[in-house]
Amino acid sequence: MKEAIFQQNNGSVAVIAVTPCGLIKADQLIGLSKLVQSLKLPEIKMTTRQTLIVFCSQEQIDKVKEGLIELGLSVAGFGGVVRNVKGCSGGPQLCQRVLADALELGIEIQNLFLNQPVPKDFKIATSGCTRGCTDPYCADFGVIGAGKELFNVYLGGRGGSPKPVHGAMIAEKIAKEDVITLLEHVLKVYRSEGRTHERLCKTIDRIGLEPFKLNLDAKDETDQDFLAFLRGAANE
Amino acid sequence: MSENRINLSTLKYDILNHCENCIDFNKCIESKCLVGYALMCIDYSEKTGKTQISGGHKMIPDQDSKSYAVDFVADGLAQTCLECKNCMDNHTNDCVIAISRHCLEKSRIKKTIFYKGNVITYLFDLANVDKDLAERTRDAYQLKR
Numbered sequence: 001m002k003e004a005i006f007q008q009n010n011g012s013v014a015v016i017a018v019t020p021c022g023l024i025k026a027d028q029l030i031g032l033s034k035l036v037q038s039l040k041l042p043e044i045k046m047t048t049r050q051t052l053i054v055f056c057s058q059e060q061i062d063k064v065k066e067g068l069i070e071l072g073l074s075v076a077g078f079g080g081v082v083r084n085v086k087g088c089s090g091g092p093q094l095c096q097r098v099l100a101d102a103l104e105l106g107i108e109i110q111n112l113f114l115n116q117p118v119p120k121d122f123k124i125a126t127s128g129c130t131r132g133c134t135d136p137y138c139a140d141f142g143v144i145g146a147g148k149e150l151f152n153v154y155l156g157g158r159g160g161s162p163k164p165v166h167g168a169m170i171a172e173k174i175a176k177e178d179v180i181t182l183l184e185h186v187l188k189v190y191r192s193e194g195r196t197h198e199r200l201c202k203t204i205d206r207i208g209l210e211p212f213k214l215n216l217d218a219k220d221e222t223d224q225d226f227l228a229f230l231r232g233a234a235n236e
Numbered sequence: 237m238s239e240n241r242i243n244l245s246t247l248k249y250d251i252l253n254h255c256e257n258c259i260d261f262n263k264c265i266e267s268k269c270l271v272g273y274a275l276m277c278i279d280y281s282e283k284t285g286k287t288q289i290s291g292g293h294k295m296i297p298d299q300d301s302k303s304y305a306v307d308f309v310a311d312g313l314a315q316t317c318l319e320c321k322n323c324m325d326n327h328t329n330d331c332v333i334a335i336s337r338h339c340l341e342k343s344r345i346k347k348t349i350f351y352k353g354n355v356i357t358y359l360f361d362l363a364n365v366d367k368d369l370a371e372r373t374r375d376a377y378q379l380k381r
Contacts, residue, residue, distance in 0.1 A: 097323075147328065148288055222291030229280045230267055230295075 001115055004051075004076035005061060014045075015054045015064045016076040018114070021087030021106040021126075022050035028071045035067040048160075049123075050086050050134075051076055077115040080197070082122045082187070085110040086135070090128015090145055098128035100145030105176050109143075109183065118187060119194035119203070123159075126151075135159050137166045140200045141183060146173050153182055155212055156204040165201045170213050178216045185214050244278045247315045247336060251275055254308045270300040274339035281332040293329040296339055304343040310372035312340045313362075317355045317377050327353045344369060 004016035024032075032052075036044060039060050045053040052073075056064050065075055076084060087106025090098040106126035113124070125132075125139035136142030138159030146152045150173040157167030171182055189211050194203040204212070251271055255261055258271075266272030277292055316337040328334065329351075338348040345366050351358055355377070363370035 147330075148290060222294075223286070223289050225284065226277075226280055226289050226292060229283075230276060233266055233276060 001081055001117070002078040004078040008055065011057075012055045013058055013061055015056060015061060015068070016047070016078075017052040017054060017068050017073045018076045018084045018110075019050060019052065019073060020110060021085055021103055023103075023107075025072075028073065031067075031071040035064070035071070039063060039067075049084065051084060080118050080120050080122075082113045082116045082118060082124065084114060086123070086125040086139070088127045088132075088134045090126075095128060097131065098145060099130075099147055100128055100149050100151055101176075102126040102128035102134075102143065102145050102151075105143065105151070105179065108176075109180065112180065113183065113187070116187065118190055120197050120199045122187070122190070122200065124183075138164055139167065141186060142167050143179055149176060150174065151176065151179050153179060155186065155209065156201040158199060158201045167201075168204075168209055170209060171216060174216055182214050182216065186212050243319060244282055244332065247312065247319060247333075248275065248278045248282075250308075250312050250315055251278075251336075254304070254312075258302070260302075267295070268297045268300060269302070270297060270339040270343045271304070273297050274336040277332050277335045287332050288328060288330050289332055289335065290330055292332070292335050293338065296335065296342065298342065300343070302343070304340075306344060306369060306372060307376075309340050309344040310369055311376050313337060313369075313373045314376035314380055316340070317358065317373070318380055320355060322354045327351060 006014045008014055032044065036054065039056060041054065041056050043055065047053060054064050068075060085106040087103045089095040090100070090102035091104060092098060092101055094103070109124055109126070122140045124141045125134040125136040126143040127134050127136045128145040130144060132144060136144050137154055138157040140155070140157060142154035142157055144152045144154065152169055152173065153171040154167035155170045156165065158165040171178070174182065190200055190203060193207055193211065194200065251274060255264070255271060258264070260269065264272045266276045273296060277289055280289065281287060316333050319333050329338070334351060337351070341348050347365070349358065349361050349365065352361070359370055359374050362373060
């Protein structure tokens with residue numbers, strides 16, 4: 001796997017650091033501050049993909065990498081790998097609009113799938129509601145909260161492109177565990193059917209969506225406690 | 237987040253007031269009565285703190301054919317408008333307020349209004365189905381505010 005370290009126009013080097021869906025702990029922030037100060041680095045940039053860019057010289061790359069690892073962060077992968085997950089603030093403790101815990105799910109997906117090999121970069125976004133603050137409609141695999149711990153999944157989106165593509169929904173109101181099962185299936189099909197350097201949306205153009213779909217068992221969403229409550233009232 | 241909580245007590249009070257005049261009072265089968273079902277949902281929501289009752293909307297008893305006074309329905313609808321949090325894109329029919337609103341709508345106009353997520357649009361859409369009910373709902377809403 002290649003590391004996301006890129007030469008910049010001004011001669012500096014950008015080292016891309018991965019966070020768990022943009023969450024940074026206080027001690028990591030302090031540590032980052034100490035790291036950049038000790039190396040006399042002028043600034044850090046936040047990216048739209050919830051990563052951090054540390055600008056340094058060629059000679060400082062190893063020290064930056066070591067510093068990031070000590071802080072529990074890592075250098076992002078580059079090329080044909082599953083990228084870090086963009087997760088919105090859609091946890092029950094945070095955004096008031098949340099329908100399902102997209103933040104926790106995003107972190108879990110990242111822990112399970114980050115840097116797995118695929119034909120071309122594979123971007124995942126999770127969002128706790130239909131607004132999609134993390135652009136899940138333009139992700140290769142977009143997960144959108146659709147009810148109490150239920151998610152819709154969109155496949156084959158593409159952003160950051162002069163020809164953006166909206167993904168198509170392949171699963172509706174599925175549980176967190178099923179999202180992960182579906183993602184495993186999608187990656188398996190993509191690895192077997194996708195051509196080298198072929199983005200998922202192009203693979204879908206060639207072979208269609210059907211191979212990527214999974215027959216997940218339909219869930220009965222009815223609140224069982226409510227049913228018991230109704231039965232209790234009827235028996236009174 | 238307390239300002240975002242739904243206060244169901246007034247809605248429950250308005251509906252219960254009507255129940256006392258019902259011919260089926262004290263022998264009501266709540267699951268077969270539009271108003272009784274709405275009350276059950278409100279009770280459940282109050283007891284559990286859940287504002288979303290998964291599957292609650294699909295169990296609304298359509299077979300209830302009792303006649304309900306327009307002012308009672310308008311008053312109840314106005315109260316649901318007051319309690320509505322204008323969830324817009326996040327609106328679901330399984331919200332306890334949406335269930336109550338649909339029960340009241342069915343009790344009078346025998347159908348439900350597709351709720352687009354905010355009160356003004358709702359009153360406009362209601363007026364297209366029943367202008368009198370919409371005007372009474374609007375008036376009650378303004379009085380309650």
